[in-house]
Amino acid sequence: MAIKNGESTTFLISEDKDPATLRVITHEHEPDLFTRSNETNLISARRTAQGRLTVGICTYSMGHAGVYGLYYSSGTPDPREVENSFGMGGRVAPVAPNWWRVADYSQ
DSSP: OOOOTTTEEEOOOOTTOOOOOOEETTTTOGGSSSSSGGGGGGGEEEEEOOOOOOEEEEEEEEEGOOEEEEEEESSSTTTTTTTTTTSSSEEEEEEEEEEEEEEOOOO
């Protein structure tokens, strides 16, 4: 699936993270899937207006107590983009080229 510049897409994956279950979902058609209790099964992807691909994967959720996740950017992120990927001002640590681990307790 191609994501056009300036657009975003949300994917759903099963709780056991089986890649065969990955599919596109929309809030318009399946709003019940966009809940805090389901956020570790959601993968958000967007392409910036300049064509850079970004991906946010929530790996662990404590509800309003915070989330942990991974963030990918195919190019240099905008200032504070990674820190704010899961909320406001998360703690960030690089884990691989173009990948960051984010811990956000501002939920």
